[in-house]
Amino acid sequence: MISTRARALGRRSATWAAVAVLGASTALVGASPAMAAPADITEGSLNWGFKASFRTYVSGGNGNPPIAASNGASINADGTFAFPSTGGSYDAETGETNATYGGTVVFSYPAHMFTITLANPTVAVTGGTAVLKADVELESTAFPPVEVTQATVATLTTSESNLVAGADGITGTDLAATLTEAGASAFNGFYAAGEILDPVSFTAATSGGVDPGVPGVTVTPATGVDPAGATITVAGSGFDPAANNAAGIYVSFGPKVDQHWTNAGVLQVTKWVSSTNEPTAARDRMNPDGSFNTTLPISARYTDGNGNAVDCTVTQCYVITFAARGSADRSQDTFTPVSFAAPAGGGDASQQIAATVLAGGPLTLSVAGSSVTLPAVANGAVTSGALNAATVSDLRGTNAGWSLVGQSGDFTAAGDAVIAGNNLGWAPSASAVDDPLVGATGTVTPGAVAEPGAGLGTARALCTSAAGASAGSFTCGAQLNLGVPASATPGDYTATLTLTLS
Template sequence: MTSSRAGALGRRSASWAAVAVLGAATALVGASPAMAAPADITEGSLNWGFKASFRTYVSSGNGNPPIAASDGASINADGTFAFPSTGGSYDAETGETNATYGGTVVFSYPAHMFTITLANPTVAVSGGAAVLKADVELESTAFPPVDVTQATIADLTTASGNPVAGADGITGTGLAATLTAEGAAAFAGFYGAGETLDPLTFDAATSGGGEPGAPAVTVTPSTGVDPDGATIAVIGSGFDPEANNAAGIYVSFGPKVDEHWTNASVLQVTKWVSSTNEPTDARDTMNADGSFSTTLPISARYTDRNGNAVDCTVTQCYVITFAARGSADRSQDTFTPITFAAAAGGGSASQQIAATVLPGGPLTLSVAGSSVTLPAVANGAVTSGALNAATVADLRGSNAGWSLVGQSGDFVAAGDAVIAANNLGWVPSASVVDDPLVGAAGTVTPGAVADPGAGLGTARALCTSAAGASAGTFTCGAQLNLGVPASATPGDYTATLTLTLS
């Protein structure tokens, strides 16, 4: 078959945020019998949510909608995304996989100046290493564009039995994911390389050759299990009921140990599942198609048959399947991790908090009033008053420095009477506004005194803040001193004093 891809993405711009897709490196286990050549993938799906905290952050924004799926992709009930198979190839002999999936997911946050598009993920497995690639575009009004096609942008952490390679396909369940250096670069460093992402589950199946499918297990519940005890449901498929002379499999719960198939004494509970069994408390039946359904009573803490205490809230424990009667056949092995809820009345939890500090914030000026009336004064005397306070806020985040200067025009009265602007002087003052947030405080310096007669007819600094310490909020003021010449014509004079921030 010819693999298809979702339509090419339009060219977009941006250099900010973070979406990632994943990959990993560890040997695949449980490989099925060899096949002569790669086979076409005919069905499958990929489920992944990128990063739950990022979805929450974007969902709080003003996108319309904040998160959208299209071109075959859909949003699952838990907020993660499902991508349908569009083809690819799988080699059962080597495990080499190139599984392509279609669909587009768009994260939109106009108020924070970005749109991120993720499309067409591909799972590639070769030489025991697994990666997931995708097309990623970022659009922003603040930064240069980023546009990558099928970039390898994250790593998968695989474990024994996960992914599982079979005769007819490959399945990976809950594979842990971390952002790669290439992924971090693709998303302009919103998250750094090594950042933990959401786990990924994928499957890819071929038309097959009549061999049993790859063993797979679903456990309900597998997370948040009551540590004091619970009965979990275990559903299996793809097992071989005729393997090892129809001996069947063991379905167990406990930690993973070396040679687990001969070291069952560390396990808490085990059921024997085979095609010849009738259901009992210790046994269950495997169907002719290799499927089964059973239950296991488990708890987080127990004493194993060696007399050792096991705590599954400290040591990772699994629902484990393996060939019965100590068989060396590892093709029936699966490991499904089980996690327990925190004990009531105690415990601890951690959350990673992500925040975006937007670049290019404002440098602003505000003034407490628009006019000042000085007291009446006689010729040859000086009258004084307070300049309306000016507030400077430097929120640029660059600590680039700034200055606030003032200059006055001439004082003019009726009949074209004039008092020269230089007769207005000032005594500047400046202070830092207290900021309750933790951080390095900025500094501000008042301008030099300008005496009447050599005053504000030219631009003079009211206050300044030097580069490296200019961030924050500051108040600048001055005592105004107007000297009235002996020759001034009596009358009501006005002038305009202009403050300029740069």
């Protein structure tokens, strides 16, 4: 990865953002002149989407609405969330930051028996380590409830290019986010610790309005690129989204030539990046803090728009940024070199293998038996036995998640004797079935224990699998526990326990 800067470092921008998760990271860079004491944060914002696959999963549910933002938080056009600054402090000498943000986001999926509330994120940076804290509340009839205040929910990996500290504040852009153990616990195991979350950005400024930053670009990969063709990632920061009447910039690839801003015919590919663009194959969006993240498809050899052959293994080529629409403003110019891998000796041959995977596979449920006989028991005691194992197979190819719930009717015996269905409880268990064809094995979570007396007269989860990790086959079982009231009439009782997969 290569990072370049357009000119000497000046004041740093700190007026945008996106985050709710931070953690172990490299030392802060670009620290500005020392300040006598921490200053109050007066503005900023934080943007974060938690996890795109989770948003897709919840959005397909029956919440009303499935996802809602309130108390100052809002939903961005791409489905991520924006949280406004509520204050905090920043020390320009040490980089120590405690930036607080307000707002609430609620994920609701009644059919899968949960509501998750995420609120009031805080970004804390101390000694080069950045963490995100947040209030999280889980309400469910299938899982134990969770309520935590300012728990450290995730870590962020930082670098010189994506975390910049200045005299007037600090900015983090597209920070890689990883779920912590505390975060996994707060979300009750929907995802395991170590799960990669959506990237995060944030800003925290200590004065109203700051100068634009110094444009800089990071290209990944920037060396050893496949000469036959590859897609590279271009991350920019410090650009001015308001410059030239907010016309934005062009992000291009090709050799460096005179008056490159008017000689675009020599370039292989160009993408227009501005604050007003909706992302397409030819356009991308610049964030309010002057950062962006986009991709370019490139190859070592091409014919340019003037009909000339260009070979980037012979002529040095660059990712080039410059003000859009032929502007004479050169303050947005950067040149980041890209090199290609040398051709290997010998030769090779290839064959294309094609296969069609049919859409719409099944989500199926099978049970090992149709009846369970519990041992005889006296009044006032509990009798136990094993539920016939249930197997769930998710072959839909969508990883959309599923839930298996159970509910029991009342137990009845001759002479109209009744034992309420709630007297039947269970202790669920669940495991994934080893299947070498699955690829990435999915995960399954057993439901909460239901005690006799507060048991299966209402629907309870036997096992669930969250979106993004539900493909494969899983075995779900339970120990059944029937509590017999002291007033129960002696006799042979039966009830129907129904398992429903959705």
